[in-house]
Amino acid sequence: MVTTKAYAPASIGNVSLGFDILGAALAPVDGQNLGDWVAVSDAEQFSLTVDGRFADRLPPGTENNIVTKCYDFFQDALATKGVAKLKVSMHLHKALPIGSGLGSSASSIVAAFYALNAHANRPFDKDTLLLMMGELEGQISGSVHYDNVAPSYLGGMTLMTGQDAPVALCLPSFEEWYWVACYSGLSVSTAAARRILPKEFDMQTCLTFGRQIGVFIDALYRGDKKLASSVMTDVIAEQHRKSLLPHFDEARSYAKAQGALAFGISGSGPTVFAVADSLSTAQAVQTWLNEHYIQNEDGFSHICKIDTAGTRVVSE
Numbered sequence: 567m568v569t570t571k572a573y574a575p576a577s578i579g580n581v582s583l584g585f586d587i588l589g590a591a592l593a594p595v596d597g598q599n600l601g602d603w604v605a606v607s608d609a610e611q612f613s614l615t616v617d618g619r620f621a622d623r624l625p626p627g628t629e630n631n632i633v634t635k636c637y638d639f640f641q642d643a644l645a646t647k648g649v650a651k652l653k654v655s656m657h658l659h660k661a662l663p664i665g666s667g668l669g670s671s672a673s674s675i676v677a678a679f680y681a682l683n684a685h686a687n688r689p690f691d692k693d694t695l696l697l698m699m700g701e702l703e704g705q706i707s708g709s710v711h712y713d714n715v716a717p718s719y720l721g722g723m724t725l726m727t728g729q730d731a732p733v734a735l736c737l738p739s740f741e742e743w744y745w746v747a748c749y750s751g752l753s754v755s756t757a758a759a760r761r762i763l764p765k766e767f768d769m770q771t772c773l774t775f776g777r778q779i780g781v782f783i784d785a786l787y788r789g790d791k792k793l794a795s796s797v798m799t800d801v802i803a804e805q806h807r808k809s810l811l812p813h814f815d816e817a818r819s820y821a822k823a824q825g826a827l828a829f830g831i832s833g834s835g836p837t838v839f840a841v842a843d844s845l846s847t848a849q850a851v852q853t854w855l856n857e858h859y860i861q862n863e864d865g866f867s868h869i870c871k872i873d874t875a876g877t878r879v880v881s882e
């Protein structure tokens with residue numbers, strides 16, 4: 567029996583300054599995995615099995631798992647191309663908590679499509695696959711956005727173009743930066759966290775948003791860490807969402823007092839992230855977050871670097 571297994575890393579959507587258009591993939595510095603994996607095996611009949619720390623939080627019923635929806639979507643796409651359907655079963659290892667802000671559904675979606683495409687000898691190119699991933703992410707989160715699926719798939723820090731090809735651009739990132747990600751253990755629905763946002767923004771906010779993105783990209787390319795971190799603030803979502811995140815303001819105050827270069831909500835939360843340019847600062851922030859930001863036994867934190875590999879086939 568041939569099996570293809572793909573791992574897809576967790577990601578930080580928005581990275582504070584790039585609502586819906588900027589994302590970054592995460593790799594814990596201790597070498598642990600932080601992401602879901604999906605295995606595709608030859609089989610006469612489709613089935614989906616699930617395990618992993620957060621498997622019991624998934625909606626009951628195989629048909630309600632986003633991985634099954636990816637399978638159906640992929641088979642339809644093969645049929646449109648005139649390619650024979652795959653005869654496979656699938657297994658999801660659900661390591662990321664649902665509604666965490668770590669790109670949990672995106673990780674399952676990316677691993678599923680990547681494993682299916684690899685198992686089928688890669689009938690779809692990168693952009694076509696990414697469009698499929700965005701479509702499926704949109705089905706469960708309320709609107710199509712690529713800021714989790716793109717970094718999880720491509721790795722690194724990615725900027726969405728709004729075009730069909732290329733869908734996303736890979737940006738440089740600072741190898742020296744540590745990214746502390748702390749999940750509080752609560753669950754925040756992305757769709758609900760999007761509904762509370764205003765539908766329109768004033769001129770000043772639009773100008774700040776555009777200026778920050780422009781300055782950030784320029785600073786990344788010139789290697790100007792100070793300028794890059796100075797524009798990592800959120801003028802779109804944070805003020806509306808932070809009421810959903812107990813101890814958010816204290817966490818930011820502590821992180822900044824310790825010398826963190828930036829602090830914000832990861833995706834739609836409740837995970838928060840801090841950027842530090844030394845391991846000792848990252849460790850101090852992590853210790854505080856573990857003691858004060860985590861709300862229950864589901865919570866956890868990791869000190870990470872940017873995962874530059876993105877999704878990949880892994881061995882058994």
Ligand SMILES: Nc1ncnc2c1ncn2[C@@H]1O[C@H](COP(=O)(O)OP(=O)(O)OP(=O)(O)O)[C@@H](O)[C@H]1O
Binds near residue numbers: 623706756
């Ligand atoms: N394999 C899966 N992984 C994650 N969520 C899934 C999966 N299959 C189905 N779902 C459902 O999809 C919805 C995902 O919701 P939402 O987008 O808020 O979570 P998320 O992707 O885990 O969040 P985040 O991007 O903030 O980590 C939930 O209702 C969840 O039950």
Ligand SMILES: N[C@@H](CCO)C(=O)O
Binds near residue numbers: 587711714756834
């Ligand atoms: N950009 C999305 C990410 C969700 O993880 C949002 O903030 O709603």
